Amino acid sequence: MPTITLDHAIAAPAYDYLVVGAGFAGSVLAERLCAGLGLRVLLIDRREHIGGNAYDHLDAAGVLVHRYGPHIFHTNAQRIVDYLSRFTEWRPYEHRVLAQVDEHLVPIPINLTTLNTLYGLDMDEAQAAGFLAQRAEPVIPLRTSEDVVVNQIGRELYEKFFRGYTRKQWGLDPSELDKSVTSRIPTRTNRDDRYFTDSFQMMPLHGYTAMFERMLEQAGIDVLLSSDFKQVRDLVHYRQLVYCGPVDEYFEHCYGKLPYRSLRFVHETHDVECFQPVAVVNYPAPHVPYTRITEYKHLTGQTHPRTSISYEYPCAEGDPYYPIPRAENTELYRRYKALADQTPGVTFLGRLGTYKYYNMDQVVGQALALYQRIAREAGVEAEAYVSEAG
Numbered sequence: 001m002p003t004i005t006l007d008h009a010i011a012a013p014a015y016d017y018l019v020v021g022a023g024f025a026g027s028v029l030a031e032r033l034c035a036g037l038g039l040r041v042l043l044i045d046r047r048e049h050i051g052g053n054a055y056d057h058l059d060a061a062g063v064l065v066h067r068y069g070p071h072i073f074h075t076n077a078q079r080i081v082d083y084l085s086r087f088t089e090w091r092p093y094e095h096r097v098l099a100q101v102d103e104h105l106v107p108i109p110i111n112l113t114t115l116n117t118l119y120g121l122d123m124d125e126a127q128a129a130g131f132l133a134q135r136a137e138p139v140i141p142l143r144t145s146e147d148v149v150v151n152q153i154g155r156e157l158y159e160k161f162f163r164g165y166t167r168k169q170w171g172l173d174p175s176e177l178d179k180s181v182t183s184r185i186p187t188r189t190n191r192d193d194r195y196f197t198d199s200f201q202m203m204p205l206h207g208y209t210a211m212f213e214r215m216l217e218q219a220g221i222d223v224l225l226s227s228d229f230k231q232v233r234d235l236v237h238y239r240q241l242v243y244c245g246p247v248d249e250y251f252e253h254c255y256g257k258l259p260y261r262s263l264r265f266v267h268e269t270h271d272v273e274c275f276q277p278v279a280v281v282n283y284p285a286p287h288v289p290y291t292r293i294t295e296y297k298h299l300t301g302q303t304h305p306r307t308s309i310s311y312e313y314p315c316a317e318g319d320p321y322y323p324i325p326r327a328e329n330t331e332l333y334r335r336y337k338a339l340a341d342q343t344p345g346v347t348f349l350g351r352l353g354t355y356k357y358y359n360m361d362q363v364v365g366q367a368l369a370l371y372q373r374i375a376r377e378a379g380v381e382a383e384a385y386v387s388e389a390g
């Protein structure tokens with residue numbers, strides 16, 4: 001995909017919009033502003049590639065990998081599928097995850113197979129429901145990530161599957177995290193072993209980066225990579241700014257740092273065709289330093305004599321990957337949000353810009369909704385699928 005140089009961006013006549021961050025948020029908005037409203041957009045990213053955390057590429061062995069960990073597309077929103085389908089075809093993929101617990105590799109979300117394997121039983125669905133009901137410890141009200149799990153499946157299973165994983169992933173005990181975090185993982189008493197139950201579960205046929213390239217291939221969008229906003233803000237000319245980086249960074253941490261959780265990815269290629277039975281294996285045990293191993297060929301469907309995997313080691317310092325959902329952080333974010341609302345000419349968007357633990361489809365929905373607002377203010381009728389985005 002053609003990109004421009006900083007000199008070119010500096011010499012260009014004023015852009016209608018400067019969009020910071022070429023992930024889902026910034027790329028979708030740039031595409032809409034340009035294709036929908038005919039505006040000129042400069043889209044920048046401090047990384048040397050587009051796609052944000054969804055970026056994928058061929059590694060040295062020629063295996064398609066996700067540089068920032070496994071990204072599985074799933075949604076219940078047809079309008080978002082319709083929109084993205086303009087830029088990609090899809091390949092069906094239903095995500096399945098196993099957890100290494102004691103000496104077993106068992107399905108997570110916990111299901112009937114998980115329970116029967118772990119406890120050496122042969123229960124049916126109704127018996128499994130009774131089994132869990134006996135162990136569940138009712139908690140009222142449900143506030144934390146510990147509460148929701150213990151309330152549903154009891155302490156023993158909570159400790160086996162959730163406590164260690166969550167402590168590693170977030171550097172916090174589940175009792176210190178909002179209930180929304182572990183609520184992402186359901187519990188089942190049937191044999192359904194899919195990680196997600198959304199109506200649409202597909203991967204972009206040629207990968208995420210190829211999809212982003214098609215999205216951004218427009219005469220009205222200039223893409224400038226390896227450039228931080230701080231470096232270009234006073235050099236390029238633009239009327240409006242959309243900022244998809246960390247909101248606290250934009251305001252120079254004036255109220256203090258918003259906490260984000262980071263990850264260190266260790267990528268490896270192995271001389272075997274297949275490394276593990278499913279795309280992702282979780283390691284909830286506290287003594288294992290990583291949380292999960294991903295084998296990418298399961299996600300992409302690629303055939304290759306070798307295989308590439310990645311380990312995820314959670315850490316406090318590094319790229320901001322996860323906003324940390326807990327009351328005190330929400331409170332601090334509110335102060336930044338109030339400041340953002342009083343700052344004319346700038347709109348904050350995306351997982352980092354609005355400090356929300358959003359999946360990809362939610363970020364697309366957020367960007368489409370912002371576009372709709374901008375279009376409405378410009379007196380332009382936004383397309384029907386956009387008007388429903390939320």
Ligand code: FAD
Nearest residue numbers: 021023024025046052053069071072229245350351359360
């Ligand atoms: P990002 O993708 O983070 O993009 C923001 C971009 O802004 C970055 O490229 C960054 O370099 C750039 N930037 C920031 N500050 C500046 C600056 N000052 N100057 C220039 N550029 C800047 N979602 C799913 O739906 N399914 C999944 O399976 C899934 N798995 C995930 C796994 C991991 C390990 C992680 C971390 C996230 C996962 N997600 C998943 C979430 C998904 O990554 C996000 O929803 C999505 O990428 C958010 O898009 P965004 O554009 O808001 O942010």
Ligand code: UDP
Nearest residue numbers: 099108161162165166169181182184185282
């Ligand atoms: N989780 C857990 N054990 C698991 C899987 C998930 O404790 O085997 C908890 C953990 O706190 C995790 C959260 O549930 O951060 C959400 O999991 P998800 O797989 O959705 O995380 P993501 O893919 O966003 O990293």
